[in-house]
Amino acid sequence: GAVVSQHPSWVICKSGTSVKIECRSLDFQATTMFWYRQFPKQSLMLMATSNEGSKATYEQGVEKDKFLINHASLTLSTLTVTSAHPEDSSFYICSARGTSGSSYEQYFGPGTRLTVT
Amino acid sequence: GQQVMQIPQYQHVQEGEDFTTYCNSSTTLSNIQWYKQRPGGHPVFLIQLVKSGEVKKQKRLTFQFGEAKKNSSLHITATQTTDVGTYFCAGGRQAGTALIFGKGTTLSVSS
Numbered sequence: 020g021a022v023v024s025q026h027p028s029w030v031i032c033k034s035g036t037s038v039k040i041e042c043r044s045l046d047f048q049a050t051t052m053f054w055y056r057q058f059p060k061q062s063l064m065l066m067a068t069s070n071e072g073s074k075a076t077y078e079q080g081v082e083k084d085k086f087l088i089n090h091a092s093l094t095l096s097t098l099t100v101t102s103a104h105p106e107d108s109s110f111y112i113c114s115a116r117g118t119s120g121s122s123y124e125q126y127f128g129p130g131t132r133l134t135v136t
Numbered sequence: 137g138q139q140v141m142q143i144p145q146y147q148h149v150q151e152g153e154d155f156t157t158y159c160n161s162s163t164t165l166s167n168i169q170w171y172k173q174r175p176g177g178h179p180v181f182l183i184q185l186v187k188s189g190e191v192k193k194q195k196r197l198t199f200q201f202g203e204a205k206k207n208s209s210l211h212i213t214a215t216q217t218t219d220v221g222t223y224f225c226a227g228g229r230q231a232g233t234a235l236i237f238g239k240g241t242t243l244s245v246s247s
Contacts, residue, residue: 053234
């Protein structure tokens, strides 16, 4: 089946620094990728929708200047958390939709746990 | 905006008992998907339902999509300890659009 990877799987950074998270579709081309965040024991909250070669669409309340999303190729999307603060600590998960097969199915990456100290 | 509500939030059962979680959307969905997340893990896709009134089975799991495509349920027969985790429903308004997740139902099973 389709595989989506994320890197890093976990990261600890100091407040004020920036962190980049990569989401890759390993065996298929993803025209659209989605970024979610999940706080402990809570549901996944959609942050943004990323289409290859165009600007990401952010959900209401998500700061686009703080969470920079780039989808430069059909297999890679990146999320950069700029000037991270402790409240940004969360589990970030991406998902990808393929260019063929079922138009509904999305494939999730394993997630990246970010801790800001 | 679109909301997906899921109940109950928590459910504890004795091993062998049945379990059901319900999902309701404020708007008509094009599809609904179900995911399972184990503690410390990431959501794992279980199934997707597309057709009105659709019913799908996976061994002890039965998934239903309502006639109006606004509600869904997941039923587990004779739970086992391996069924422990949080079950999320996620609805999509249109094909391939982002999913709106319910808050999940956390299932615990005692032997």
